Amino acid sequence: MLAAAFVLLVTVLAVAGQLFTPADPDKQSLLDAAKGPSSGHLLGTDDLGRDVLSRLMQGTLSAVSGPVCVALGTMVLGTALGLLAGYYGGRVDALVTLLSDVLYSLPFMLIAIVVVGVVGTGYWLTVALLIALMFPFALRLVRSATRVQSRLPYVEAARTLGVPDRRVVTHHVLPNVSPIIVANILLDFVTAIIAFSALTFLGLGSRAGSSDWGTMLADGQKLIYDNPWMAIVPALLIALTCISATVLGDWFYDRLSARSEER
């Protein structure tokens, strides 16, 4: 429940951060630079005297929306190809398995760093890259679940009744593998948010001076003796968002799979 509340809070922050912030997030004031918390600036100021709280709120949307897109994209691609490979087997399956084997044996973060750094991608290209790197994992999951399902008697029964393959997949198999898919969206979201803020933390994939969580964390580390809140709050925000999403994902999975067992 705590986890759900925190995810809700982050969502509210993401929206509210665009509409209203306690202070102008881009307003500089060198006289107030790198100060600790005060009544005017609840979380203090950064090295250019900008209000940390406002910048964090402003950065929430870009920190969260990219990973949400990654998670959804991963789910759509992974589910579609996973159903195909798992249901039909054969050559499609072999190709798809080889692809995911290749990506399984590579350090995922390393590739992301190298590609983003070398090709110099922007925000949405980073999203596309992460989807490309992550969907094989979802695919493998959906594929093995589909294989289990498509051998069960009810699939055979539907086939015998002359239900076309496409309908069997979408109406019979899909509902039964959906708990895994739903739980996996949240776990993919976690992976994506970690990867995203890692890239921005390293100064890749976002503009300098933006208010991304990762960028703020990197800037905050330099000021850790002057205004530690600037480092701690983004670190906690990232960690707590990820933990809450994982807990929610696990919970969904337990609940949905318990329900499908009752049926």
Added chain:
Amino acid sequence: MGLVGFIARRAAFSLLLLLIVSFLVFGLTAAAPGSQLTALLGGRPPTPEQVAALNEQYHLNDPFFQQYGRWLINAVQLDFGTSSVAGVSVTQQIGQYLPITAQLAAMALVLSLIVSVPAGLFAGIGRGGKLDRTVSLLTVGGMSSPPYAVGILLIFVLGVKLSVLPVYGAGEGGGDRFVHLILPAITLTIGLAAIVARQTRASTLTVMQQDYITFARARGLSPRRILVVYALRNSALPVVTSAGLLLISLISGAVLVEQVFSLPGLGQLIVSSVQQADLPVIQGVTMVLALVVILTNFAVELLSLLIDPRTRYAAKG
């Protein structure tokens, strides 16, 4: 198909994988915006003679596959060319940065095994109990907190507030180096330990439901004997097979942790060469790390054949 055939097939697969990676690494960096020429010139205004000399030296006008072939032949001999920023050979640079990463990785690995194997084992045995719930909660936390965030929180608490441990740089000499690596290693351990504990717990759960455990209990064997001889040994296999996964998260984690703690290791080398568009170094480090991962995966497969006779039958098919 015999056992030798299986091993040969896996070896061939590892080689194929390595080839695919090398092609991607070379192709990617060659496709980078801004030609290699501008990177090699490093911002100097070029004279036509310089351009011609560089083209000649690096064979930049050759067809792509010819360039790739030449690069691959050198790479097999561990020659990745010369860093376009530092001016020394890439192999030399890797040799210089590798020890820190290796020491950090070794410390984190030992630390995480010490913590997580017992934790996972006891959690799996006392399923649903207080310890199990605590361990499960901690693994969720550990697996989903990014290493850089954990690192900064640790820096703040142990380095800034309590100032008990150094938080910056690698230190000089053996003892000093060890002290400097404590915090980074702890940071890395949190993620790793969570993975290992989860694996150990899951495999212990499966093992504890087996008939031979029930039978051993019925025979009146001491719980300690059951634990060590029956449960630990049989839950070890899935943990060993996850070594490849561990290594991947170790490398990814090390890249970030080295950045947080300003450690001059391979991770920092790759991040700085990415920022400076130092193509030969990027290619070299990526290839070396990929080689380590692929070799580990292969070794793990061989090892599991050795540990568990059942996989040998499966391999024979």
